[in-house]
Amino acid sequence: MAINEYIQAEVSKVISNPSFEFPLNHAMASAWILANFKGDNLKIFDMRKSSSLCDFSIIATAQNATQARAMIDEVAVNLKEQGSNILSYEGYESADWILLDTGDVMVHVFIGPARDVYDLDMVYGRNPQVKIPEDFYFAKPTQVSAEKPDLKGFF
Numbered sequence: 001m002a003i004n005e006y007i008q009a010e011v012s013k014v015i016s017n018p019s020f021e022f023p024l025n026h027a028m029a030s031a032w033i034l035a036n037f038k039g040d041n042l043k044i045f046d047m048r049k050s051s052s053l054c055d056f057s058i059i060a061t062a063q064n065a066t067q068a069r070a071m072i073d074e075v076a077v078n079l080k081e082q083g084s085n086i087l088s089y090e091g092y093e094s095a096d097w098i099l100l101d102t103g104d105v106m107v108h109v110f111i112g113p114a115r116d117v118y119d120l121d122m123v124y125g126r127n128p129q130v131k132i133p134e135d136f137y138f139a140k141p142t143q144v145s146a147e148k149p150d151l152k153g154f155f
Helices: 005-016 024-036 065-081 112-118 120-124
Strands: 040-046 056-062 088-090 097-101 105-111
Touching (some): 005 024, 005 065, 024 040, 024 056, 024 105, 040 120, 056 065, 056 112, 056 120, 065 097, 065 105, 097 112, 112 120
Parallel strands (some): 056 105
Antiparallel strands (some): 097 105
16 A cells, blocks of 8 residues: 555644654554544543553544555555554454554554444443544534524525
């Protein structure tokens, strides 16, 4: 897989950001990629006090298997470029739940219904969540207005 120069440059900025120490910088870089690949409902959990498996777990939802694989592939290529070892991939073929394990960071990408079935949000929910900066997202979330729109003259 060829490395996209724009993504590589942005990931390098996140990795070198002094406010993110290792391995948080790798978790944040992964979140940046997932957000820019239009992953939904992104969450980073700080697992350092509760798990010996990883320091950070990231959960995201993809709309389909192609998007899920593209997200995982891009995270893997860029983290490897930044010095991470990719320890394992799981679920890549079926793609309803793909796990990428770098030792320090675990990235879980689900296709919609599988996320509800396995409910890692609840399993990891006792751990602190790391805030993902708004500028990481490809498109900012739209605000839902509580007021009813004025439809006068619309019809």
